[in-house]
Amino acid sequence: MTIDTQTLSRTLADKAGARLEMWLSICSRCGMCAEGCHYYASNPRPEHVPAFRVKPLVDLYKKRGQVDATVLETLRDVCYGTCTMCQRCTMYCPHGIGIAALVHAARGVAVAMGLTPPGLAKGLENALEFGNNLGVTEDDFLETVEWQLEELQEEMPFARAPMDKEGAEFLLTFHPRDIKFYPQNLFNYLKLYNAAGIDFTMSSKAWDSTNLGLFAGDVAKASRLAANVADTAERLKVKALITAE
Ligand code: SF4
Numbered sequence: 147m148t149i150d151t152q153t154l155s156r157t158l159a160d161k162a163g164a165r166l167e168m169w170l171s172i173c174s175r176c177g178m179c180a181e182g183c184h185y186y187a188s189n190p191r192p193e194h195v196p197a198f199r200v201k202p203l204v205d206l207y208k209k210r211g212q213v214d215a216t217v218l219e220t221l222r223d224v225c226y227g228t229c230t231m232c233q234r235c236t237m238y239c240p241h242g243i244g245i246a247a248l249v250h251a252a253r254g255v256a257v258a259m260g261l262t263p264p265g266l267a268k269g270l271e272n273a274l275e276f277g278n279n280l281g282v283t284e285d286d287f288l289e290t291v292e293w294q295l296e297e298l299q300e301e302m303p304f305a306r307a308p309m310d311k312e313g314a315e316f317l318l319t320f321h322p323r324d325i326k327f328y329p330q331n332l333f334n335y336l337k338l339y340n341a342a343g344i345d346f347t348m349s350s351k352a353w354d355s356t357n358l359g360l361f362a363g364d365v366a367k368a369s370r371l372a373a374n375v376a377d378t379a380e381r382l383k384v385k386a387l388i389t390a391e
């Protein structure tokens with residue numbers, strides 16, 4: 147792997163800031179954060195201590211980007227593969243170091259260097275093209291809603307599944323796997339909201355509750371995906387958005 151040093155330097159400069167530099171410099175390697183990490187709890191190896199996850203980032207800043215490819219590959223493997231960015235470890239750190247925020251910055255470095263894991267990159271591409279990370283087309287989404295509504299109406303004749311309705315109280319969003327692989331879940335959501343008498347709507351174009359841009363550490367793409375849902379909520383004049391995760 148050849149390192150594009152200009153891009154790396156520019157990205158490190160972009161990510162740098164007082165908070166990041168302070169966190170990277172004050173870690174006392176006490177290991178107390180390990181106690182809070184579910185990943186460490188399930189597999190208590192030294193490399194699963196939260197502070198270890200930011201070591202490649204520390205190396206990058208210390209060496210001003212003059213590193214070999216293995217540092218970047220380790221950064222990718224550690225930051226995508228061993229941290230869910232849940233922030234529990236921060237509650238256990240005496241300095242309140244934001245490991246999740248540092249992991250997010252490290253993922254941003256990986257994105258800039260073209261090291262986003264392929265499965266994640268594909269999901270992100272789908273989200274930008276289709277509005278959901280599994281690439282469900284608008285026709286397939288509408289057909290699935292109609293299908294599940296018809297089934298529901300057999301036991302609940304008054305059930306409705308409003309689409310793109312203005313002025314509803316809530317806008318529903320879903321995890322795309324519920325639409326593509328587990329439509330029974332959609333059936334259950336519709337049953338629940340109808341039985342509760344909730345004033346809701348769905349959107350034909352903005353229904354994905356996930357944001358793989360955020361997960362990947364790609365701030366620009368995360369903003370575009372968030373704006374798609376937020377703009378729809380504003381356009382439909384709903385009072386609140388309900389997300390699955
Ligand atoms: S943010 Fe990452 S390192 Fe911290 S507790 Fe969660 S999974 Fe562990």
Ligand code: SF4
Nearest residue numbers: 173174176177179239
């Ligand atoms: S608890 Fe805080 S200071 Fe101690 S090793 Fe973890 S991140 Fe560093």
